Amino acid sequence: MALEDTPQFVISAAATLAGMHPQTLRQYDRLGLVSPRRTAGRGRRYSLRDVATLREVQRLSQDEGVNLAGIKRILELESEVERLQRQVDYLRAYVEPGRRVFTADRTGDVVAVRRPARATRQVAESGALVLWRPSR
Incomplete structure (x- = not known):
């Protein structure tokens, strides 16, 4: 697992890093915008990638005026583009x-x-x- 994907921040720390209230992070988790890993006791643990995503959600919402449903779709499409890019890179490695x-x-x-x-x-x-x- 890459360092940026390692769950390491409790919700209060992640909220501080993202410049948000912890309740906002809970709402985003319920909506499926950012889904942190869970501990055995069901506590949320955020990674650096999660914090970066939270910042992007905030930017899209505040600076661009995109609603949460639109943000969710944007994040899904970006994820799909990354998956397809990995597949293209994989196939290029085999082209001779x-x-x-x-x-x-x-x-x-x-x-x-x-x-x-x-x-x-x-x-x-x-x-x-x-x-x-x-x-x-």
């Missing part, structure tokens, strides 16, 4: 012209098959659909 075949496995995920000579056999055995094959 003339050496890779990309397929979709049974779950619909894109996977790379390393060697074209084996790719035909692997694709046939897995039942995957070839999405792209480099020209020979």
